[in-house]
Amino acid sequence: MSSITVQKVAKLAGVSAATVSRCLHSPHLVREATLQKVRQVMRENNYIYNIMAADFSRRRSSAVGVIIPTPAASAFAQTLVGIQEATFERNAPLFVGSTHYRPELERGLLRQCLEHRLGGVLMAGFDPSNADLVRELQANGIACVILWEKPDDPLLHCVGIDNYQSVRNALDYLFSIGHRRIAAVLGPLETSNRTRHRLQAYRDALESRGIPYDPELVLFKGPFLLPGKEAVTRLLSLREAPTAIFAGSDLTAVSIISELKGRGVRVPEDISICGFDDNEVSAYLTPPLTSVRVPSAKMGRLGMSFLLELPADFDRLPPRRLLLDTEFVIRRSCAPPVDGTGAPFQS
Amino acid sequence: MSSITVQKVAKLAGVSAATVSRCLHSPHLVREATLQKVRQVMRENNYIYNIMAADFSRRRSSAVGVIIPTPAASAFAQTLVGIQEATFERNAPLFVGSTHYRPELERGLLRQCLEHRLGGVLMAGFDPSNADLVRELQANGIACVILWEKPDDPLLHCVGIDNYQSVRNALDYLFSIGHRRIAAVLGPLETSNRTRHRLQAYRDALESRGIPYDPELVLFKGPFLLPGKEAVTRLLSLREAPTAIFAGSDLTAVSIISELKGRGVRVPEDISICGFDDNEVSAYLTPPLTSVRVPSAKMGRLGMSFLLELPADFDRLPPRRLLLDTEFVIRRSCAPPVDGTGAPFQS
DNA sequence: GATATAAAAGAAATCGATTTCATAAGAGTC
């Protein structure tokens, strides 16, 4: 019930509440004897520090928030790990929320961060429609660092990757081994700048080779992790099926491969697949997956470091914007396409 | 700076703070006209609810905590997803902490939950040495629900699995196809009841077949996800190598398989591997992994439901203890062992 | 030992929403 408070400790130790507070946070300001006495009283009465009261008093939460699409995607889980590494010594409490790619959920989470007066927020991307709220957070002294992409708003801090270039690289590779008809199974389009950038890269890559953009070849999945069935059904029912599929994540790639195998389509002999994220098990799949390696954990770690180092007047400084390198990892899920007659295609 | 408060809204709307508070939480107690007026004032002045102040005032945080070993393990990530599903409507803020199987980190997190006066805590197991703190949480009105195992303390709520029986089933299968010399690569022993139960199952299984326990065949990994290299090195350097390896997680299994392949050992022809958790990609590995399917997300969902439904006087009720079924999924990573001469072993 | 300076400790206001208890205003009944 009525737990021991700073006031009561003060009374029991024969000092003032201010002194007790100093024992807690600036022990060097307190005489050794006093310190010992206060600590003894705390121990004897099993004093439990009340973070709620402290945060309230400081008018700012000691916790920071993290908003990711979902922890089920290994790439974001890794980001979370990196974030926790960075909070390790400082051990700031961490609020974690998932949007599941639904803008209204994201909005709710941002709202919560605001109402909680959090110390800062890390976001693995955000829906453009919520840009206003992100700005409001900043305006209220809650720093935001965007991960996984480079936000359009040049005033936002970020530790991202170059989604555009990463996809260009992947497609250049597919072109180089002879593919011309390449499908893309991407994330949700409207709710993610990442996906927008990736789509643009896909379109530009085609254009650079003089290949017309065929909207039938581009699928945007909803907030589901394993959209293979639907994607494969649609792609295989086209008049002319693709010879390669670029997937927006390794998990998507896995589910596509599984579905293709189920229908007797061989990978990579009949259709090539390229993933994204380079999941830790992707090298062990059948076939080992060609993918874009993303430094997920590092992004989280650096993003959190940024956040923790940010001074109180962060909005007066130029934002820190960092893009980390991705690496295209070639394994065995992509092969040159075969033309209609079954002969290997020569580019 | 000085943001709009309930008091100020009250003054602007010509009502009392109590009424404003009622507009927020029990609008049905307020006359329609008053409600509209208050809401209008809030809108016009961009009032932002202060959760810190509210929680402080109520002497209890509206947030709940989750403590898992690491989000990098897909099984726990899935549990997290289930937990978030359960908090969906109620959208209670979620603190997430990871122990990385280190008791002192776990202790720090538990301490934080206590100091935050959280509404409740979900734990994916806990180190026996921290049982005192868990009890203290309960004593302070913070309900704990243990996931992933059945805690020894009969007063703790739980939604777990039967680790013992699950491992017995797996070993019975390995015995049934002819293995006699079976290694186990388990999680950290001292810091996890789960591992203790699994080890006991392993020992009992051997004993039931009259096979002596060989400590050289049992490895406990530290807080690392991919201990394949070390495990394989040690197991292959034994005078008599095992014909099968039971791994405590699919990720461990993957890393073992990878290491074995690197040394030219075939799976399952030379050594069989059995995993645990049934990761969503395990079916797509080479070879597809035989594993113990765990309802990870369901555990999280149910655990959180328990927590949210728990009445304030939860410590007066008998604890709810639920064990969910696991399922042994046979794929292709286990095969009958081959004897020294290369002829298939017949049981 | 007097004075200047630094170190240690205290008093009291403060943060913003909640909540209890009391009061006022309507609604209904005879």
Add this chain to the structure above:
DNA sequence: GACTCTTATGAAATCGATTTCTTTTATATC
């Protein structure tokens, strides 16, 4: 219109740590 019974609202205390400003005590210097 007097009465009771709801329904709506207000006044004021409260939660517990922090922090500013002030005062007291210790230390150093001449």
